[in-house]
Amino acid sequence: MREGYGSGLSAETEWPQPDSHPHTVRQWLIAQNWFPVKWVNLLFSVGGIRMAGDQITLEAFRDADPAADALYRMASLPQVHTGRYSEAAVLFEDDHVLVMDKPAGMAVHPSRQGERGTLDEAAARHLLLRNDPLPVRHIHRLDNETSGPVLYSKNDLAQLRLDEAMRSKSIDRIYAAFVHGTVRSCTGTIDAPIGRDRHHAARRRVVQGGDPARTHYEVLEQYRDAALVRLKLETGRTHQIRVHMSHIGHPLIGDSHYGGKTQWLAHQALHGERLLFTHPLHGGRMETASPYPDWFVRLHSIVAGSAK
Numbered sequence: 001m002r003e004g005y006g007s008g009l010s011a012e013t014e015w016p017q018p019d020s021h022p023h024t025v026r027q028w029l030i031a032q033n034w035f036p037v038k039w040v041n042l043l044f045s046v047g048g049i050r051m052a053g054d055q056i057t058l059e060a061f062r063d064a065d066p067a068a069d070a071l072y073r074m075a076s077l078p079q080v081h082t083g084r085y086s087e088a089a090v091l092f093e094d095d096h097v098l099v100m101d102k103p104a105g106m107a108v109h110p111s112r113q114g115e116r117g118t119l120d121e122a123a124a125r126h127l128l129l130r131n132d133p134l135p136v137r138h139i140h141r142l143d144n145e146t147s148g149p150v151l152y153s154k155n156d157l158a159q160l161r162l163d164e165a166m167r168s169k170s171i172d173r174i175y176a177a178f179v180h181g182t183v184r185s186c187t188g189t190i191d192a193p194i195g196r197d198r199h200h201a202a203r204r205r206v207v208q209g210g211d212p213a214r215t216h217y218e219v220l221e222q223y224r225d226a227a228l229v230r231l232k233l234e235t236g237r238t239h240q241i242r243v244h245m246s247h248i249g250h251p252l253i254g255d256s257h258y259g260g261k262t263q264w265l266a267h268q269a270l271h272g273e274r275l276l277f278t279h280p281l282h283g284g285r286m287e288t289a290s291p292y293p294d295w296f297v298r299l300h301s302i303v304a305g306s307a308k
Contacts, residue, residue, distance in 0.1 A: 148272015161280035
C-alpha cells in the first residue's frame with residue numbers, strides 16, 4: 001500500500017527503513033496523519049500492518065465472519081416478514097459505503113432482542129447475497145415511521161471517518177414533510193433545546209436546559225389547511241423535526257404522538273429527500289436522493305385536492 005505515499009516527504013517523515021518492525025511502521029503512519037489514530041492502532045492490534053523490504057502492506061479491509069457476527073447470523077435466517085427486505089432498496093454503493101432506502105415502518109436496528117426485519121438486517125442480507133460479507137454498520141438512524149436514505153460504512157476506516165463527520169455536523173440530511181396549518185413565514189430556523197418529556201417516556205419536548213437543537217425549514221407548497229415543507233437538520237436530536245414543528249404550531253400530518261391528525265395518514269408524514277456527505281476514502285462530496293414513496297405521493301394528491 002506504499003504507492004502514492006512517497007512523494008513530498010520531508011526529512012522528518014522519510015519512509016521507514018526496510019523491514020521495519022510493525023510498531024515502527026505504526027508510529028510512522030500516525031505521524032503522517034493520513035488515517036485516524038484509532039484506526040491505525042486497531043489495524044496494528046490485529047496484525048494488519050507489515051513491512052517486507054521497503055513495501056508497507058496494510059490489511060485494511062477485512063471481511064466480517066458471518067458465523068461470528070450477530071447481524072450476519074440474523075440476516076442468514078429465513079425471513080419472517082415476506083418481502084420486507086426487498087422494500088429497502090440500495091441507493092448507492094461502492095467498496096466503502098452503502099446507502100439504503102428505508103421504507104416507513106421499518107426499524108433501522110433492533111429495539112429489542114430478537115427483533116427481525118430491520119434495515120441493518122436488509123443491508124447485511126444484501127451483502128451476503130453478493131458473497132461480500134463486510135462489517136456493515138449504520139452511521140445515523142431514522143425513526144421507524146420515517147422513510148429515506150440511511151448511510152452505512154463497509155469497513156472500520158470508513159466507519160471512523162463517517163462517525164467523526166456526524167459529530168462535526170458535516171453530514172447533511174434534507175427532509176420533506178407535510179404539516180398542519182398555514183405556515184406564516186416562507187423560511188425560518190427553529191432554535192429550541194430538546195429534552196425528555198417527564199410525563200411521557202417515549203416523547204421529547206422543547207425544554208429549558210435541554211440539548212441544543214436547530215432545524216431550518218422552507219415552505220415549498222402552502223394549501224388551505226396544510227403545507228409541504230423542506231427541512232434541514234443542523235443537529236440530530238431524537239424526534240427533532242417532529243418536536244420542533246409541533247412546537248411552532250405545525251405538527252406533522254399523521255403524527256399523533258405530537259399533535260398531528262391521522263385521517264389522511266397513520267404515521268408521521270416525514271421523508272428523507274437527500275443525504276450529503278464527504279466520501280470517507282477519496283474525499284469527494286457525495287449526494288444521494290431518495291424518490292418520494294407511494295404513500296407520500298398519495299398524500300400530496302389528497303392534501304392538494306383538499307385545497308380546491
